[in-house]
Amino acid sequence: WPKNLAPDDQKAVILKAWLRKIKIPLDLYFMFAMMNLGLFELIPFLISCFYLVKGDKVYLFPFQLPKFWEVDSIITYLLTYVWEVVGTVPCQMCLYLPFDLIIVIMTSNVSALLRLLQVELKNAIKLRDEQNKTKSHLNVSDTRSYEELKRIVEIHQRLLRIADQLSSIFGLVIFIHVACAALEICFFGFLTMVYGGLAETIANMLTVLNAVFTIFLLSLSGQFLCDTSSEVADAAYESYWYESDHKVKKLTLSIIIRAQRPSYLSALGFSQLTLKSFSKIMSSAWTYFSLLIQMYEET
Numbered sequence: 001w002p003k004n005l006a007p008d009d010q011k012a013v014i015l016k017a018w019l020r021k022i023k024i025p026l027d028l029y030f031m032f033a034m035m036n037l038g039l040f041e042l043i044p045f046l047i048s049c050f051y052l053v054k055g056d057k058v059y060l061f062p063f064q065l066p067k068f069w070e071v072d073s074i075i076t077y078l079l080t081y082v083w084e085v086v087g088t089v090p091c092q093m094c095l096y097l098p099f100d101l102i103i104v105i106m107t108s109n110v111s112a113l114l115r116l117l118q119v120e121l122k123n124a125i126k127l128r129d130e131q132n133k134t135k136s137h138l139n140v141s142d143t144r145s146y147e148e149l150k151r152i153v154e155i156h157q158r159l160l161r162i163a164d165q166l167s168s169i170f171g172l173v174i175f176i177h178v179a180c181a182a183l184e185i186c187f188f189g190f191l192t193m194v195y196g197g198l199a200e201t202i203a204n205m206l207t208v209l210n211a212v213f214t215i216f217l218l219s220l221s222g223q224f225l226c227d228t229s230s231e232v233a234d235a236a237y238e239s240y241w242y243e244s245d246h247k248v249k250k251l252t253l254s255i256i257i258r259a260q261r262p263s264y265l266s267a268l269g270f271s272q273l274t275l276k277s278f279s280k281i282m283s284s285a286w287t288y289f290s291l292l293i294q295m296y297e298e299t
Contacts, residue, residue: 001109002116011116018115022108022224026101029217036206037092041085044199048077060199062088100214103170107221107265110163114228117156118235121255124148125240125248145244149251156232156255163225163263174218175267181215182281184208186288194296215281222265222273233259 005012044060051058052074059077062084071077125145167174185208192204233256241252264272271277 001113011119014115014119015112018112022105022112025217025220026104029104029213030097030101032213033092033097033210036210037089040203040206041089043202045081047199062203099170099173100218103166103173103265104217104221106166107163107225110159110166110263111221111224111228113155113159114225114232117152117159118228118232120148120152121232121235122239124152125244146248146251149248149255153251153255156258160229160258160263163229167264167266171266171268174265174273175270177215177218178267178271178273178277178281181211182284182288184211185282185285186292189285189289190292190296193293212282216278218265219273219275219278222277223275226262226264226272226274229263230259 002011002015005015041062044062048058048060059071061081065071065080069080071080125148188204188207188211192201192208195204236252236255236259239252241249264274266272
């Protein structure tokens with residue numbers, strides 16, 4: 001990660017703009033997840049309080065209780081409600097949400113470093129003067145540019161390995177998201193339309209929105225990784241490789257060849273997570289949802 005960059009440095013400006021672009025969807029996702037969790041846990045309690053004030057003993061919970069669990073008093077209701085909240089909130093806060101955020105943050109950081117690598121590539125070959133005019137001697141030995149390109153190649157290889165390791169480490173989590181997202185959106189959307197009272201409808205709708213937002217954010221970070229890894233080839237080609245010696249040209253060619261195969265967030269090798277994947281998931285969810293609604297109306 002670059003350190004001690006001057007505020008007017010091109011890399012500092014690009015890094016700041018990139019981090020701001022990533023921070024906005026991350027902040028929105030975190031705030032939505034917190035609001036979603038709060039509403040999911042709180043709305044059944046508020047509706048129950050409303051009925052109790054009216055004199056009706058209606059006890060609603062965020063999650064359905066087993067049939068053998070009877071709630072026949074306010075004390076039992078409060079204890080059971082607290083037990084459900086204490087048991088479910090840590091799972092969301094310490095397991096589901098952190099995993100998704102870690103995937104997005106680490107993938108975005110690799111994408112940011114690949115973006116900075118493009119800047120270094122364009123400026124690696126120093127065969128021009130301050131006015132960007134070509135010097136008189138071309139295709140000569142350029143030791144300085146060669147050493148700089150060697151350093152960039154090593155960084156590029158390291159970033160590609162990190163990108164592959166991200167898919168290896170989080171492949172199962174990504175696979176679960178990709179495999180279940182369409183079904184989750186479909187069935188909870190169906191329940192929102194045809195089942196339950198106010199509390200159940202709101203809970204189902206929040207579940208649908210959370211599933212859509214999560215898979216979109218993961219797909220967006222995967223798209224960033226795909227784009228920045230493939231754009232390294234363009235940056236290498238736009239450098240002054242044609243003005244340098246044979247060794248520099250060979251290194252530049254090796255970078256271009258490696259960048260022809262973009263890096264992806266992979267779901268155990270079955271699917272590559274990009275915005276195109278997100279579009280397919282949403283299309284599948286809508287197809288399943290339409291079939292369910294049609295079957296429900298016919299029966």
